[in-house]
Amino acid sequence: xxxxxxxxxxxxxxxxxxxxxxxxxxxxxxxxxxxxxxxxxxxxxxxxxxxxxxxxxxxxxxxxxxxxxxxxxxxxxxxxxxxxxxxxxxxxxxxxxxxxxxxxxxxxxxxxxxxxxxxxxxxxxxxxxxxxxxxxxxxxxxxxxxxxxxxxxxxxxxxxxxxxxxxxxxxxxxxxxxxxxxxxxxxxxxxxxxxxxxxxxxxxxxxxxxxxxxxxxxxxxxxxxxxxxxxxxxxxxxxxxxxxxxxxxxxxxxxxxxxxxxxxxxxxxxxxxxxxxxxxxxxxxxx
Numbered sequence: 001x002x003x004x005x006x007x008x009x010x011x012x013x014x015x016x017x018x019x020x021x022x023x024x025x026x027x028x029x030x031x032x033x034x035x036x037x038x039x040x041x042x043x044x045x046x047x048x049x050x051x052x053x054x055x056x057x058x059x060x061x062x063x064x065x066x067x068x069x070x071x072x073x074x075x076x077x078x079x080x081x082x083x084x085x086x087x088x089x090x091x092x093x094x095x096x097x098x099x100x101x102x103x104x105x106x107x108x109x110x111x112x113x114x115x116x117x118x119x120x121x122x123x124x125x126x127x128x129x130x131x132x133x134x135x136x137x138x139x140x141x142x143x144x145x146x147x148x149x150x151x152x153x154x155x156x157x158x159x160x161x162x163x164x165x166x167x168x169x170x171x172x173x174x175x176x177x178x179x180x181x182x183x184x185x186x187x188x189x190x191x192x193x194x195x196x197x198x199x200x201x202x203x204x205x206x207x208x209x210x211x212x213x214x215x216x217x218x219x220x221x222x223x224x225x226x227x228x229x230x231x232x233x234x235x236x237x238x239x240x241x242x243x244x245x246x247x248x249x250x251x252x253x254x255x256x257x258x259x260x261x262x263x264x265x266x267x268x269x270x271x272x273x274x275x276x277x278x279x280x281x282x283x284x285x286x287x
Contacts, residue, residue: 001042001091001098004050004165008041024271034278037086038078042070048168049161052119053098054205058175058182059168063102067109083111085222088277090114092270093236093263096226100207100243103224104217112223112280114273117232117263120207121239128235129166134192136163142189143167143181173202208242215250223280224254225273229261236263 014020051062096118103113140146186198228240244256255276
C-alpha cells in the first residue's frame with residue numbers, strides 16, 4: 001500500500017541509485033532471504049491524493065475494494081495459498097497506516113502487517129498542519145476554491161500538498177454526506193479552533209489508540225513489522241514508539257526498528273520489512 005499521493009504503478013520506478021521494488025524483491029528471492037510469494041500493488045489513489053484504505057462516503061469503500069475485489073482477483077489469477085496465515089499487507093506512510101488498520105479490522109483475512117513510517121500518534125502527525133491548512137483555506141476563500149486552485153496549479157508545491165493532505169484526511173476520517181463538501185474539517189475555518197466532536201472521529205482511526213481497545217486483533221498475527229526514521233519530518237517516530245510500547249504492554253510479538261533517515265527516499269527500507277514478514281521472526285533493533 002502506497003503513501004499519500006502514491007499509486008501502485010509508481011512503486012516500479014527505477015533509478016540508478018534507487019532500484020524499484022521488483023528489483024529488491026528479486027534480490028531477496030535470489031538470495032533465499034524470503035520464500036517466494038506474490039506481491040500486489042493496488043491503486044487506491046483519489047482526486048484528493050489518497051484514500052487511507054478505509055471506507056468513506058466521501059472517497060469510496062477502499063477497504064472493501066481491497067478485501068472483496070483485489071484479493072479474490074489475485075486468488076483467481078495466481079496459485080496462492082488462500083488462508084490468512086499466508087496473506088500479509090504492508091505499506092509506507094499512509095500505506096503503513098492502512099496495513100495496521102486492515103490487520104486490526106480483518107484479522108481473519110490478514111496474518112500479518114508491515115508498517116513503515118506509518119500515520120499514527122495523530123496529535124503529533126496531523127495537528128501541526130492544522131494552522132497551515134486554515135491559512136491556505138482562508139487565503140483561497142474556502143475549500144472548494146482551494147481545490148480549484150490546486151487543480152489549476154502547474155506545479156503542486158509542498159505548501160499546497162500539505163494542506164491537501166489535511167483535507168484528504170478529513171474526507172477519510174470524518175466524512176459527512178450532509179455537509180457542504182461531503183466531510184467535516186476538524187477545526188473552524190475562521191478561528192482555527194479544534195472541533196472536538198470531529199477530532200474525536202479522527203482519533204478513533206489512530207492505530208495507537210485502537211490497539212489499546214482491541215489488542216486481541218493482533219494476538220494471532222504471524223508477523224508484525226514497524227519502523228520509522230528518527231529524523232522523520234512528520235513526527236511519526238513518536239507514534240511508532242507509542243505503538244511499539246503498547247504492543248509490548250500487551251505481549252504482542254513484533255519487529256520494531258528505528259533508522260537514521262527522514263520520511264522521504266526510504267524505499268530501501270522495504271527489504272528489512274519484507275524479510276521480517278517473510279520469515280516471521282520477531283526481534284527489536286535500532287540501527
